[in-house]
Amino acid sequence: GAVVSQHPSWVICKSGTSVKIECRSLDFQATTMFWYRQFPKQSLMLMATSNEGSKATYEQGVEKDKFLINHASLTLSTLTVTSAHPEDSSFYICSGETRGETQYFGPGTRLLVL
Amino acid sequence: SQQGEEDPQALSIQEGENATMNCSYKTSINNLQWYRQNSGRGLVHLILIRSNEREKHSGRLRVTLDTSKKSSSLLITASRAADTASYFCATDVWWSEKLVFGKGTKLTVNP
Numbered sequence: 023g024a025v026v027s028q029h030p031s032w033v034i035c036k037s038g039t040s041v042k043i044e045c046r047s048l049d050f051q052a053t054t055m056f057w058y059r060q061f062p063k064q065s066l067m068l069m070a071t072s073n074e075g076s077k078a079t080y081e082q083g084v085e086k087d088k089f090l091i092n093h094a095s096l097t098l099s100t101l102t103v104t105s106a107h108p109e110d111s112s113f114y115i116c117s118g119e120t121r122g123e124t125q126y127f128g129p130g131t132r133l134l135v136l
Numbered sequence: 137s138q139q140g141e142e143d144p145q146a147l148s149i150q151e152g153e154n155a156t157m158n159c160s161y162k163t164s165i166n167n168l169q170w171y172r173q174n175s176g177r178g179l180v181h182l183i184l185i186r187s188n189e190r191e192k193h194s195g196r197l198r199v200t201l202d203t204s205k206k207s208s209s210l211l212i213t214a215s216r217a218a219d220t221a222s223y224f225c226a227t228d229v230w231w232s233e234k235l236v237f238g239k240g241t242k243l244t245v246n247p
Contacts, residue, residue, distance in 0.1 A: 065239045065240055066224070117179075119233060124169070129177055
């Protein structure tokens with residue numbers, strides 16, 4: 023099956039710093055990548071949809087200036103959490119979409135902001 | 137809202153028993169998918185069922201879809217301890233590639 027990787031798998035940072043999370047599709051080209059956030063014991067909530075070479079589309083309530091998404095190639099998308107605060111602590115999961123309807127998910131990145 | 141709702145929220149069974157989880161949604165859909173998430177890990181795609189399909193099998197998994205009731209069920213037969221995980225349904229509509237996830241069912245299979 024299609025494989026998506028994320029790096030780092032976990033990160034601890036100080037409040038006010040920026041954190042970049044990478045999402046790579048390893049064996050397929052993902053024209054669309056998605057970023058989700060999951061708080062403990064809750065479901066995944068879509069943050070934004072990213073199409074290669076164009077600006078990301080953010081879901082309502084997600085600050086585009088705080089969560090910067092770049093999808094520069096068909097195999098790489100990055101999410102940068104700028105000026106992170108403790109309330110941004112969460113589990114961030116990306117997915118890539120190949121032909122058809124199935125999204126393949128990365129293993130997730132756990133972010134803890136102190 | 138299109139969001140799915142799974143029930144039960146939590147299910148605890150013995151190894152070898154069958155586990156049934158249900159998912160209901162609110163609007164017409166294009167596809168419904170089931171995913172598994174082990175604790176603190178990413179999601180693993182299990183099965184996709186299209187709106188014009190009623191039942192699908194994959195190994196020990198059986199998924200049904202009733203579009204008239206806007207509901208789906210996931211049956212895991214002969215469960216194993218390794219099946220312990222959270223299971224989510226996710227729906228999409230024909231005019232959007234976005235997936236909307238339900239709240240999930242936490243399944244515990246006791247050895």
